[in-house]
Amino acid sequence: MKITREQVIRVAELAHLELSEAELDLYSRQLDSILAYVEKLNELDTTQVQPMAQVFSGDSDAENASAREDLSRPSDVASAVLHIAPDPSPPYFRVPRVIDR
Amino acid sequence: MKDAAWTIPSIRAALQNKKVSARELTSDFFARIERRNPELNAFLALSPERAFAQAGSMDEMITRSEPLPPLAGVPIAIKDVISTRGVRTTCGSRILENYVPPYDATAVSRLESAGAILLGKTNCDEFAMGSSTENSAYSPVRNPVALDRVPGGSSGGSAAAVAAGLAVASLGTDTGGSIRQPGALCGIPAMMGTYGRVSRYGLIAFASSLDRIGPFASTVQDVASVLAVISGRDSSDSTSVPVPVPDYSEELDRPIRGMRVGIPREYFGEGMNPSVRQKVENGIKLLESLGCVPVELRMPHTDYAIATYYIVATAEASSNLARYDGVRYGLRVPGATLLDMYKKTRGRGFGPEVKRRIMLGTYALSSGYYDAYYLKAQKVRALIARDFTQAFQQVDAIVTPTSPSPAFRLGEKTDNPLEMYLADIYTVTGSLAGVPGISVPCGKTPEGLPVGMQIFSAYFQESRVLQLAHAFEQAGGFAL
Numbered sequence: 001m002k003i004t005r006e007q008v009i010r011v012a013e014l015a016h017l018e019l020s021e022a023e024l025d026l027y028s029r030q031l032d033s034i035l036a037y038v039e040k041l042n043e044l045d046t047t048q049v050q051p052m053a054q055v056f057s058g059d060s061d062a063e064n065a066s067a068r069e070d071l072s073r074p075s076d077v078a079s080a081v082l083h084i085a086p087d088p089s090p091p092y093f094r095v096p097r098v099i100d101r
Numbered sequence: 102m103k104d105a106a107w108t109i110p111s112i113r114a115a116l117q118n119k120k121v122s123a124r125e126l127t128s129d130f131f132a133r134i135e136r137r138n139p140e141l142n143a144f145l146a147l148s149p150e151r152a153f154a155q156a157g158s159m160d161e162m163i164t165r166s167e168p169l170p171p172l173a174g175v176p177i178a179i180k181d182v183i184s185t186r187g188v189r190t191t192c193g194s195r196i197l198e199n200y201v202p203p204y205d206a207t208a209v210s211r212l213e214s215a216g217a218i219l220l221g222k223t224n225c226d227e228f229a230m231g232s233s234t235e236n237s238a239y240s241p242v243r244n245p246v247a248l249d250r251v252p253g254g255s256s257g258g259s260a261a262a263v264a265a266g267l268a269v270a271s272l273g274t275d276t277g278g279s280i281r282q283p284g285a286l287c288g289i290p291a292m293m294g295t296y297g298r299v300s301r302y303g304l305i306a307f308a309s310s311l312d313r314i315g316p317f318a319s320t321v322q323d324v325a326s327v328l329a330v331i332s333g334r335d336s337s338d339s340t341s342v343p344v345p346v347p348d349y350s351e352e353l354d355r356p357i358r359g360m361r362v363g364i365p366r367e368y369f370g371e372g373m374n375p376s377v378r379q380k381v382e383n384g385i386k387l388l389e390s391l392g393c394v395p396v397e398l399r400m401p402h403t404d405y406a407i408a409t410y411y412i413v414a415t416a417e418a419s420s421n422l423a424r425y426d427g428v429r430y431g432l433r434v435p436g437a438t439l440l441d442m443y444k445k446t447r448g449r450g451f452g453p454e455v456k457r458r459i460m461l462g463t464y465a466l467s468s469g470y471y472d473a474y475y476l477k478a479q480k481v482r483a484l485i486a487r488d489f490t491q492a493f494q495q496v497d498a499i500v501t502p503t504s505p506s507p508a509f510r511l512g513e514k515t516d517n518p519l520e521m522y523l524a525d526i527y528t529v530t531g532s533l534a535g536v537p538g539i540s541v542p543c544g545k546t547p548e549g550l551p552v553g554m555q556i557f558s559a560y561f562q563e564s565r566v567l568q569l570a571h572a573f574e575q576a577g578g579f580a581l
Contacts, residue, residue, distance in 0.1 A: 003464065015419060015463040016426070016440070017456055018448030026453075027460055030518055034461060037519055038408045041477050044484065051479035052486055054310050055296040055535030056342065068336050080203035086433035093428050096439050 002035035003028065104133055104266045109175050109323045112269065116163055116174050123156035123163070123174035127218055130176040134220065134267050142242050143252075143261040145181050147221035148188045152176070155218050172330060173216030178268035180259045181222040182229050183314065184303035185209055188219075192305050193227040193237040193255075196425050196432045196450030206303025207338065208272060208314045208331040215330045220268055223258030227452045228422065229274055229307045231255045232282060232524040235515055236454040243511070246288055246551060250508035253283030253524075256317070260287040263317045270318040270327045274304060276311045277410050278504075278528025281540035284317055285503035285553020288542050290324050290570060291317045295560050296535035297342040299328075300335030308417035309340075311410075311532050321541060321571040325349035328563065344561050352564040357572045358392030360565070363496035367403035368527055374506040376546040381502045384543035384554040387577055388500065388569070396496050400488040403530055405481050407522055410529040412465050412478035418455075419462030425450060457518060486534040493559040498569055501527050503540040503553035527555060537563045541570040543577065 008028045012019045019027070082088040087095070107115075107126075115121045131149060138144050159174045179185060182192045184202040191197045205213075213219060226236035234242040234257025242257040244250040245265035252261040256273025260283035263271050273280040275293040284291020293315040304314055316327035329350060334343040364385060369378065389395055427433035427446035434449050436442030451459070465474035492499055505526055514521045531538045537560070540553035554573070558565040 007464070008460070011460050011464045011467065014467060015459050016423075016443040016447055017451070017459065018444035019456070023453075023456070027457060030457060031461055031464065034411065034519055034522075035464075038412060038474065038478075041405055041408050041412075041481050044402070044405065044481055046477065046480035046484070049480040049483050051476055052483035053479060054340070055486075056340075068339075077203055081429070084201060084203065084430050086427060086431070095428055096436060096442055098439050 002032050002039075106266060106319065107269050108320055109172065109269065109318075109326050112174050113169065116159070116169065119163070123159035123218065124153060126174055127152050127156040127176060130220055130267065137265055137267055140243060140248060141245060141261050141265055142240050143223055143258040143265065143267060144178065144221045145191060145193070145224050145239055145258070146189045148185070148219050151188065152218045152220055155213060159216055159218070170214070170216035171326060172212060175217045175269050176220050177212060177217045178220050178223045178259055178262045178271040179209060180225050180256050180271070180273045182225060182274055182305045182307070183209060183272060184305065185219065185222065188222060190222060190305070191239070192229070193225045193239060194451065194455065195238045196446070198432060200431050202303070204303065207300035207335045209303065211331050212272075212327070223256070223262055223271060225258055226255035227455050228305070228418070229255040229276055229279055230418070230454050230458055232278065232521055233509070233514065234258065234283075235511065236452060238452055241511055244287060244508045246549070247508060250510055250550070251286065253286035253504070253508065255279040257283050259317050260284055260289060260291065263287075263319060264289050270316055270323055272314055272331070273317055275313050275315055275532065276308050276414060277532045278525040280315045280317065281528050281538060281553070281555060282504050282524065284540040286508040286551065288545070288551030289317055289319055290321045290539060290541045290574070291315070292324050292328060292539040292566070293537060294328055294332055294563050295342070295537045297340050298537070298561070298563065299331045300338040300341040302335055302337035306421040308414040309421060310417060311414055321539075321567060321574050322350060322353060324539070325353055325567045325571070347564055349564055349567055353567055353571045355564075355568050356392075357568050360393045360498060360569065361396050361496040362388055362393045362569075363396050363398040363492050363499040365398040365400040365403065365492070365499060365501060367400050368501035372505055372523075372526070373502060374546070377502050377504070377506060377552050380544040380546070380552040381554050384573065384577070385500055388573060391572055391576055393569070398492050398496065398499065400492060400530070402481065402484045402488050406485055406530045406533060407526055409478045409481045409485060410525070410533060411461065411522055412474050413482060413533070415458040415462030416465045416475050417462070419459045419466060422455070422459055454518070482533045485530055489531070489534040489536055489557070497558065497565055499557040501555045501557075503527060503555040507546050507550035507552060531557050536560060537566050539566050539570045541573055543573075
């Protein structure tokens with residue numbers, strides 16, 4: 001077993017996902033078989049290899065060395081953005097109470 | 102009545118000779134969609150107001166004899182993970198069921214500035230996660246070549262729309278094969294440029310270090326024309342690259358004689374459908390007859406690509422999809438507390454494959470497992486990219502099958518996620534490396550299902566990919 005049901009419950013907590021008992025069973029089984037497959041990466045010795053996080057890492061010509069100038073630009077999207085919110089209270093997004101007083 | 106098979110040059114000629122107006126052409130395409138879409142389910146939303154306004158301005162330019170922009174009057178479809186101002190953009194997900202973006206993706210605004218007519222948004226796997234378009238929350242797309250089969254995925258709607266003649270070109274996105282594989286399964290050319298060639302601004306993120314926007318069309322020439330319009334540096338995407346964009350159409354007819362074409366042995370192993378193998382091997386012989394020099398290659402880390410991809414992509418996805426929390430846009434499922442609202446919204450808003458990938462990615466990034474999975478996968482990714490860099494010291498291009506099998510039946514792989522992931526076995530490598538690649542039709546199986554041949558080249562050598570694909574298409578006569 002690569003992953004236990006308890007670990008799956010913990011991962012769902014971290015990911016902010018409410019899962020049913022059936023989903024927990026299904027994902028326990030499926031994640032276990034996917035992680036078993038991924039094990040094959042350990043066949044490779046990578047101790048001398050630098051991890052690749054991006055295609056162009058900054059030392060080639062292709063890299064955009066151009067940090068753009070920090071200029072302020074007009075933006076009037078606030079009302080359009082609030083318009084598509086589930087529970088707008090301009091200029092805020094309303095959410096369930098977080099702090100008890 | 103059979104629908105006319107329009108291409109970008111034939112539309113241009115017809116508009117200039119006043120054989121048809123842009124408005125008439127637009128009406129014709131909406132009529133086609135109305136007729137065919139109920140069975141194909143390729144489109145999720147249509148944008149007739151926007152289309153006819155654009156068609157009207159193209160017609161006015163023609164009336165005034167103004168020079169026409171490169172894609173004047175070309176009806177296009179956009180994958181539903183790409184933002185379109187005022188046009189519903191769902192990502193194939195319930196969580197964005199009513200989402201109407203307040204801005205356009207750069208690729209979309211560039212297409213419209215070039216005169217293209219936006220018909221609507223195409224169906225896809227939820228958040229582009231899948232290889233069959235069966236993960237759409239809005240029902241699967243059917244392959245226009247064989248209606249009981251999948252169109253591939255995740256850009257299945259974009260591929261099906263073009264293959265069925267419901268759009269002249271379309272945009273898809275490719276993270277692990279999601280442009281090239283549906284192109285292969287639907288029998289049309291489909292391309293991704295080098296990572297960073299096309300701005301991702303307005304592309305709703307799945308895996309940011311892998312996501313690319315690219316075109317589908319019915320000819321390689323049309324693919325080249327669309328790619329040229331959408332490519333180039335965009336200050337709104339810091340990963341878009343400032344490398345000049347050549348005139349791909351202009352360079353299309355350059356000779357391919359003498360080009361060294363690498364055939365990596367690892368892409369021709371077990372697990373490939375025999376008629377796919379036969380068609381691709383015939384394709385290589387055809388390239389040889391056109392003067393290309395085949396070179397046998399080894400790319401030793403190929404077999405690790407699926408495992409690498411499904412860690413890197415899911416880790417990035419788990420982070421990117423954290424934004425869907427019911428606060429600012431999209432679905433909100435009420436909860437007693439803020440955390441409860443987050444969990445219920447995400448639990449009900451996301452479909453099974455998206456949740457599976459968020460879970461896998463969250464696990465791979467979690468404390469105690471990060472080094473074993475995520476860091477390890479990033480290191481193997483570097484080895485896979487090195488396979489490509491070393492190969493391109495010996496060859497000009499690499500030729501492989503696009504997909505190990507032709508279009509499979511709806512439902513055939515839905516119970517086994519790992520088996521579905523293996524549909525991407527030949528495409529994820531190039532995704533991880535970041536090189537440009539195309540799938541070009543190379544014939545049909547005895548059952549009449551299309552087979553695609555994949556061509557990769559080195560970073561920013563899109564022209565070479567297009568030249569080979571164009572020459573191949575001309576010589577093989579595989580264009581639809």
